[in-house]
Amino acid sequence: MTTALNENCMKAIMKDLDPGLRLHLSRTCPSLRQLDQEIPLKIQHLHISTSRLHIDTTTFKLGIVRHYPDVDTPEFVKKENSEGGTPYDVDVYGLRRSFKAETPDVDHYNFENQPEAWIIEMERLQEELLELELYSNPDKKKIENLHGKLAPLYHKYNDTTPPFDNYLQLMVISKWSQKIEKMSYGKLLHQAMEYLVSRIFARRRIFLDSFKLQGVPLPCNVHLIQVNRTRVTPDVLELMWYLLPNLESLDSLKVCNEDDEEFSNQEAEQLVLHSFPGIQHLRKLKNKEVFIKQDCFSALDVLLLVEDWLMTGRDLGTCFKFEVDSDEMDQVLRCLEDIEKMDNARRAVTGFDFSPKCVVIPMPNNTMELMADYQRDAKDKNLFIFTLKVQNIGE
Template sequence: MCNSAFEYLTMRCVVQHLAPHIRFNLSLRCEAVKAVDKKVPMKISSMRLGSLEFKADFALYKISIVRHYFGSETPEHIIKQNSDGGFSFEVDHLGFRLAPEQIFPKWNEILYDGRANHRNQTVGMEADARTVDTWEQELKKLERDRNMQVKMPRTSERREAIAGLERKIKNAKDNLLPYHLKRNGGEPPYTHFIRLTINERLGNEIITRYEHMDYSKPAHAAMLYLKDKLLKGRRSLHVNYLKIYSAGLIRISNQMKIKLHKISISSEPSNVLNAIERILDRDSFPLEGVEVFESGPFENDKIQSASLLTITGNAIDLNLTEITNMRVHVARHMLPIENVIELVDNWIVRGRDAGFHYSFTVGINRFEQADQLLEMLKEAGHFLISMPDELRETRFNEMLLYRMTETTELRVFCVMDPDNRNIFNFNLQVEADQYLEIEENN
């Protein structure tokens, strides 16, 4: 503990300027630092929450399940699997994926269960009897081929062929072993451990450390314990950008507050925001930005009030006319031409206030789509065509103008993204009358 006010203030001054992972490490190892650390707001530029991972700036903590063989050689595919991170789901003693158990939140935690939305529900599941039978037939064929090669005169090529068949036979037996054990009984020559992988940046290097624990409790319980150790009881976290992989089981202590600026949610954004709202500082709202991977509309006031709504990924069936945000960016692989035309028609008929601005990513290999969209809007006959000075020397040098009210205009134009020269943004923007007035005066 700090023995004087001076020591406390000195420690506080030092702690607040340390990187998050350094604070985590010191707080876990030094009681004097821990007492101060929990009270000093922690600033995190980028934070990521997943079912079995947590990232804070330059430190990544990941829980997985790895298989360890005792008394026998570890199969090649298990060596690779362990090297790639192991299992990211719960398994039984043979290594088969377990069906998700129902989890009820404790009084001091927030729980969001998005496992039903997980894209890889079949990964790790037990193969059906027909598939196992096919594997067994393939093994028998490999053994017959090996036996035939063994009986023939030995040459260097045949020795290599026999060695290759032996490897394939061993791999086939290793793959079939769990199924044979399940069918015939017996104990496997392996067990499973929970692995904690920690990646931290030290200078210009990434340092990786591993810790292994008995697999006596579910992996998600180990992840909750880890996050509690790192985050629970903190007076305040100032997070600029939070990304939540919500297609899984998200568990986190409610004994903290997060002051947040931007958030990205992989699925069910409205439900996720409702679940975590109680740990978000009220000063977080309105959020500067919300990124979603769905089409909307979004029945959530935290999403609707965000200064910027970004719709990304392969969201289909866009409902842009039903979204109420003033600033929206759609970052899809294809320019949604029909949706943009529908949106323009909607704005012309219903009107929009100054400040509404929707933009759409146009990749370097999608310029012809932007050309097509501009031509289709021209043919509709609503727009005056202008060539402002700032666009005159660019790839898309025209701006389409439509008078919304006596004092506002709708501008349609395509310009280079300020952060990426390989991307353009197709814009629909309602602002105070400027370009139309110039055109009309000319």
């Protein structure tokens, strides 16, 4: 006959238990909830964005999915739904709804913020479709996908009701299980994330090793006791804004930002940065290989860097890689579209399985070219690697 663990044993076990497993036990075992709330939660890596919540090995992913009750679901929508849905808010037509976080930054490359931008997008897709249909052996899958992307635009243009409904989906992924919940789309993603964070962490005391916030302030009922490394984009002022409800309760707070030591090793062959530097720092880096770990991707800074390289030139083999969360891939795609619009830019064939666009632009000396593309990270399917590389023409 088994004997239940007493309270002291449970406290000893729970204080060092994986936070994802602990939260799972608290949800499924009501008798443990009070004890779980009393013991401070230790988390190594916490990342909160408008659509993702990473707690060490557990990920809570919010997205908008489409449900077609009366007609077949397009293949590209099936794929999108299976991966968690769109990581941004949409209108009744499934088109991206503009949302600005309460930050001083403005993304000048977000086409949804421009007047009548959806009409420009519709015309662009129509041109791409017409070009594909002129081929002697057109790609039927690409044509089908383009028709699927044009359909909601036509519904908006003709003011007709689309054949689908939008739902808010929560996907919980951990080492132990994967759970999916769908609910009515009554809150914007950032509001749903604030509610989710409040439900998970409310009235808890939390010790953090690494903390990253993107576009979502912490609810007032979340109590941080200690934070060792914190990254919030774009600057410390925004960090203070997001942490304002918690500043008085913190025993210690260490902010890791763009310090001089990090950028002093400009002559090293390889340089790894753990936060996205501004354009003023990117321009200064003379390293041949730079890898910028997961952080907020700035399309504007990358475009300015491309323009700088095209004007001043860089050595053959110079390669800057940016680790990008899937939440921000729309920024990468917009960035590639803007690079493709530059003088003499063209698309190139790429061998990557997941890289619909690879853009190359001739460098000033006419013997080298700048290549820009992306691919899915081999180890983490939720990450992508965006690359800028100077190479020989046709390499």
